[in-house]
Structure formats: structure tokens, C-alpha cells
Amino acid sequence: MKIVIGSDHAGFNYKSRLIELAKSMGHTVMDIGTDSCRSVDYPDFGEKGARAVACGEADIGILICGSGIGMDMVANKINGIRSAVCWNEETARFARDHNYANILCLGARFLSLEKCIEITKIFINTPVSDEERHIRRVNKIMKVEERNQTCNG
Numbered sequence: 001m002k003i004v005i006g007s008d009h010a011g012f013n014y015k016s017r018l019i020e021l022a023k024s025m026g027h028t029v030m031d032i033g034t035d036s037c038r039s040v041d042y043p044d045f046g047e048k049g050a051r052a053v054a055c056g057e058a059d060i061g062i063l064i065c066g067s068g069i070g071m072d073m074v075a076n077k078i079n080g081i082r083s084a085v086c087w088n089e090e091t092a093r094f095a096r097d098h099n100y101a102n103i104l105c106l107g108a109r110f111l112s113l114e115k116c117i118e119i120t121k122i123f124i125n126t127p128v129s130d131e132e133r134h135i136r137r138v139n140k141i142m143k144v145e146e147r148n149q150t151c152n153g
Helices: 009-024 042-054 069-075 089-097 113-125 132-147
Strands: 002-007 028-031 060-065 083-085 103-107
Touching (some): 042 060, 042 069, 042 103, 060 069, 069 103, 089 113
Parallel strands (some): 002 028, 083 103
């Protein structure tokens, strides 16, 4: 699997460890930055990561910022993205299995590196469900995305 991984300055220290983790699991990684703890704007990296997934350059993405929320908000603006902020293994499992999330967002200021590693492992290893109820619900999410093009939907 090809995984895009990016962060802002708050998530920079975790990013390199999550890249190592993904590679050790046999995945190809696309590092989209940032390259230091110097302050940067998370929307730049969130958009770049989400577009990589939406355009098929990566299968899934992992985005890290201070809370995970900013990256998530940006990523979910891109059509085809189902991004989820996860704070434990169960939310990561449900995000993939039930909601077909294709981007994981993590909050480096609220989660330990060890917790982020465990969450990332679950997110990467959990397949999407083939249960009809989950397929139906994800299809409804995609219909909302289609309707968001206008205010008349």
C-alpha cells in the first residue's frame, strides 16, 4: 500500500516515527513535509496529503498536527476524502471498518507517540467492511458530497 504522511510543525517529531513504522510494515511512503519544527500553516500540508489520496497517488493518508482537528477539517474539504480524527484504537478501527476513512488525523499535543503508533497500526491494518449497512451508509456520505456542489441540494 502507498501511504502519504504529512504534518505541520506540531506533528513533525511524530511524522518521522510514523514513516519508519509504515515502511517497517512493508508500505511505500510519500513524505509531504513539513521538514522541521519551524511554524508552518497546517492547511498547506492537509490539502497536499488529501489531494494525493483523492487523485490516486496514495491509497491512504496520515496527517498530524497539534490536535488533528485542523488537518481533518482541511482534508474533508477535498472530494473523495473521508478523514477521521482518531484518539484510540477503537476509533481508528471504526473509522476504517464502518466509515471507509482514507485519511487518519492525529493530534500530537494530545496523544503520546506510543498511542499514535498503535492507532496508526490499527488504521493501516483494518480493512473496510463489506457489510451492506456500512456500504449503504458510506454511499450516503458520498451522495452528500455530490450534493455539496450547490446550495440547492
